[in-house]
Amino acid sequence: MDAVTTDFIHVFQPGTDPSRPPLLLLHGTGGDERDLLPFGRMVAPGASLLSPRGRVLEGAMPRFFRRLAEGVFDEADLTARTHELTDFIEVARRRYELPAPVALGFSNGANIAASLLLLRPEALAGAVLLRAMSPFATPPKAALGGKRVLILSGALDPIIPAGNAARLGRTLEEAGATVEHKTLPTGHGLSQADANLTREWLDA
Numbered sequence: 001m002d003a004v005t006t007d008f009i010h011v012f013q014p015g016t017d018p019s020r021p022p023l024l025l026l027h028g029t030g031g032d033e034r035d036l037l038p039f040g041r042m043v044a045p046g047a048s049l050l051s052p053r054g055r056v057l058e059g060a061m062p063r064f065f066r067r068l069a070e071g072v073f074d075e076a077d078l079t080a081r082t083h084e085l086t087d088f089i090e091v092a093r094r095r096y097e098l099p100a101p102v103a104l105g106f107s108n109g110a111n112i113a114a115s116l117l118l119l120r121p122e123a124l125a126g127a128v129l130l131r132a133m134s135p136f137a138t139p140p141k142a143a144l145g146g147k148r149v150l151i152l153s154g155a156l157d158p159i160i161p162a163g164n165a166a167r168l169g170r171t172l173e174e175a176g177a178t179v180e181h182k183t184l185p186t187g188h189g190l191s192q193a194d195a196n197l198t199r200e201w202l203d204a
């Protein structure tokens with residue numbers, strides 16, 4: 001079912017297994033709301049899928065927030081977009097009668113999911129961050145007690161330095177989250193190992 005609840009274009013696919021938390025799918029730069037639907041179905045069969053399209057355009061490429069250069073973020077825009085996305089999640093949860101979702105974000109989508117955890121932790125039950133980096137130069141203090149986070153990085157990722165994802169992991173852990181961070185022998189793109197590890201983590 002496609003519907004517009006706020007001014008985020010999005011897809012909502014209702015689940016068949018109410019024991020599974022819904023997944024909030026957040027695509028990478030240049031993607032859209034359809035990109036992660038097959039991945040979401042593979043890693044969480046039966047879960048409801050809520051998948052918005054990023055509202056920032058870089059040329060023709062949708063993103064979830066503005067950047068000044070690759071890996072250099074417009075933090076004021078990121079902050080505003082994070083609150084806007086939280087509003088969308090709240091409206092969508094009421095409309096579709098959903099509990100708090102687990103975010104599943106890739107690249108730019110993983111970075112705004114990390115920002116949601118830090119700025120609006122109440123929006124999410126947990127998060128899977130695929131090829132994420134630290135969204136803020138100086139991370140805000142957050143209280144993430146009880147939230148589980150999976151970070152999957154690529155050892156050969158030309159966009160994200162290994163130390164940067166590790167720093168994000170430490171930030172989230174210091175805020176009280178239970179973080180599992182694995183580095184796969186792959187690049188920026190997703191691999192079968194990402195799907196297998198995500199599925200195992202969601203099932204645990």
Ligand code: MLT
Binds near residue numbers: 107
């Ligand atoms: C970002 O801009 O969020 C990261 O550099 C990842 C990307 O989207 O290329």
